[in-house]
Amino acid sequence: MSRRRRNAARESKLxxxxxxxxxxxxxxxxxxxxxxxxxxxxxxxxxxxVSSGQLGLALGKTDVQVRKDLAYLGHxxxxxxxxxxxxxxxxxxxxxxxxxxxxxAVAGVGNLARALLRYRGFGAQGFRIVALFDADAAKVGQSVxxxxxxxxxxxxxxxxxxxxxxGIITVPSEAAQGVAEALAAAGIHGLMNFAPVVxxxxxxxxxxxxxxxxxxxxxxxxxxxxxxxx
Amino acid sequence: MSRRRRNAARESKLxxxxxxxxxxxxxxxxxxxxxxxxxxxxxxxxxxxVSSGQLGLALGKTDVQVRKDLAYLGHxxxxxxxxxxxxxxxxxxxxxxxxxxxxxAVAGVGNLARALLRYRGFGAQGFRIVALFDADAAKVGQSVxxxxxxxxxxxxxxxxxxxxxxGIITVPSEAAQGVAEALAAAGIHGLMNFAPVVxxxxxxxxxxxxxxxxxxxxxxxxxxxxxxxx
Numbered sequence: 001m002s003r004r005r006r007n008a009a010r011e012s013k014l015x016x017x018x019x020x021x022x023x024x025x026x027x028x029x030x031x032x033x034x035x036x037x038x039x040x041x042x043x044x045x046x047x048x049x050v051s052s053g054q055l056g057l058a059l060g061k062t063d064v065q066v067r068k069d070l071a072y073l074g075h076x077x078x079x080x081x082x083x084x085x086x087x088x089x090x091x092x093x094x095x096x097x098x099x100x101x102x103x104x105a106v107a108g109v110g111n112l113a114r115a116l117l118r119y120r121g122f123g124a125q126g127f128r129i130v131a132l133f134d135a136d137a138a139k140v141g142q143s144v145x146x147x148x149x150x151x152x153x154x155x156x157x158x159x160x161x162x163x164x165x166x167g168i169i170t171v172p173s174e175a176a177q178g179v180a181e182a183l184a185a186a187g188i189h190g191l192m193n194f195a196p197v198v199x200x201x202x203x204x205x206x207x208x209x210x211x212x213x214x215x216x217x218x219x220x221x222x223x224x225x226x227x228x229x230x
Numbered sequence: 231m232s233r234r235r236r237n238a239a240r241e242s243k244l245x246x247x248x249x250x251x252x253x254x255x256x257x258x259x260x261x262x263x264x265x266x267x268x269x270x271x272x273x274x275x276x277x278x279x280v281s282s283g284q285l286g287l288a289l290g291k292t293d294v295q296v297r298k299d300l301a302y303l304g305h306x307x308x309x310x311x312x313x314x315x316x317x318x319x320x321x322x323x324x325x326x327x328x329x330x331x332x333x334x335a336v337a338g339v340g341n342l343a344r345a346l347l348r349y350r351g352f353g354a355q356g357f358r359i360v361a362l363f364d365a366d367a368a369k370v371g372q373s374v375x376x377x378x379x380x381x382x383x384x385x386x387x388x389x390x391x392x393x394x395x396x397g398i399i400t401v402p403s404e405a406a407q408g409v410a411e412a413l414a415a416a417g418i419h420g421l422m423n424f425a426p427v428v429x430x431x432x433x434x435x436x437x438x439x440x441x442x443x444x445x446x447x448x449x450x451x452x453x454x455x456x457x458x459x460x
Contacts, residue, residue, distance in 0.1 A: 029451055033444040037426065058428070096447055097454025104446070111345035118341065120402075121426045121443035127450075166449060172350075190453035192446055196267065196351045198288070206452035208445050213351035214263040215438050216334070216422060217326055219396060220357075221259055222436035223420035224327025 029096070031069055034059055036092045040124075043085050051082035098126050105131040105164035105188065107179045108171035109139050109149050112194060116168060117145045130162040135175070152179070155186040169193045180207075259326070261299055264289055266322045270354075273315050281312035328356050335361040335394035335418060337409045338401035339369050339379050342424060346398060347375045360392040365405070382409070385416040398422045410437075 038058045042050050052063035052070070059066070067077060073091040077083050093099040104122075106113045109132050116122070117129055132149045134140060140151045150158045167188040171179050176195035183191060190206040193199055196214075199207055268288045272280050282293035282300070289296070297307060303321040307313050323329040334352075336343045339362050346352070347359055362379045364370060370381045380388045397418040401409050406425035413421060420436040423429055426444075429437055 033447045096451045102450050111341045115341035125443045127446050190449045192449050208449040213355045216357050217263045219420045219438040220332050221326045
């Protein structure tokens with residue numbers, strides 16, 4: 001299997017095919033994040049327990065599907081009582097690997113990076129942006145929301161010092177591949193890529209692509225489809 | 231089926247279950263966008279034709295899967311020749327409903343909105359931001375990248391005048407539901423929501439949620455899984 005093929009496989013199914021049957025599909029991991037969001041909402045509202053029916057209603061699923069999904073986490077539900085909210089939150093965070101802080105480096109300090117720095121959702125889930133990089137000499141040395149902007153040449157040192165494990169790429173498309181390689185070489189294990197290009201990276205580097213134009217295309221398609229059905 | 235359930239169904243599968251068998255899954259529509267990206271890259275490189283094998287290599291799929299996906303578009307491939315790049319691009323754009331311009335309104339003029347205004351990927355795919363709204367009186371009347379910021383009270387008029395059909399929500403979580411309802415009431419048919427909340431809207435309004443913390447959670451999970459396998 002080529003590196004390119006394996007990277008793509010890595011992105012669409014977990015673990016990669018050569019490791020045998022997937023234990024968890026990407027889709028079910030995505031659902032765990034959604035369960036977590038709704039449970040955190042229930043916790044804020046002061047609910048100690050929640051039924052599979054309530055969770056199903058919130059997520060647009062049947063209670064059977066909810067029980068099946070959550071069975072993966074162990075025997076946490078009790079007939080007639082439901083799930084205790086806080087232990088279920090803890091189990092989901094543990095399974096997702098976010099029962100600890102993840103430090104994040106951002107490459108490309110433009111409006112998107114500034115928006116991400118102020119995005120409260122990251123901090124709430126344990127993600128902390130600890131390092132900024134930009135190739136623009138005019139930006140290097142500046143401080144953005146209390147964080148210094150570093151030159152790409154200092155990446156290895158800054159990432160080692162900061163403890164960043166994840167990287168977010170917000171540079172223009174033409175720079176993305178080079179920046180991704182530099183981040184990987186500097187010790188970053190996972191990349192969230194906003195540039196609308198397909199990155200080619202060693203198999204040990206995980207990549208999540210967030211192509212906003214693709215998301216908007218999906219939305220246009222939904223609206224187009226709804227209009228053609230009227 | 232409750233409104234809530236139907237909205238959720240609408241988001242996960244197309245068309246909604248009550249309309250019978252889905253013709254296209256959300257996943258295959260997502261793949262069409264990816265095919266389109268790669269074909270546009272091939273076109274920029276001057277390739278007149280492309281084989282299912284080349285497309286498969288680019289997307290990490292087998293040539294059989296590629297031919298199966300693209301068969302939905304009609305008989306566009308030729309044995310021994312492959313697909314003509316430009317006609318295939320046209321067919322994909324037509325199927326996705328993006329063979330025309332879509333006008334977009336953005337509610338919430340912060341760093342994310344500024345980033346989206348300058349995001350070249352939108353214009354390249356036919357999306358044009360034509361209206362901005364913000365509840366902050368200090369921002370109303372200002373011009374951002376040549377576009378005036380309007381007050382929410384003027385939403386219906388501004389959206390009618392601008393021809394916007396899609397909306398992007400970049401307001402804080404606590405304001406998102408109200409803003410979504412206002413946009414829908416003002417005639418917007420589809421919403422791209424960046425606020426990490428589940429919107430409750432009439433079934434005729436399509437919603438795509440872009441929860442960046444969930445994307446980062448997925449990435450953390452991939453890295454966590456890879457580390458636990460080492």
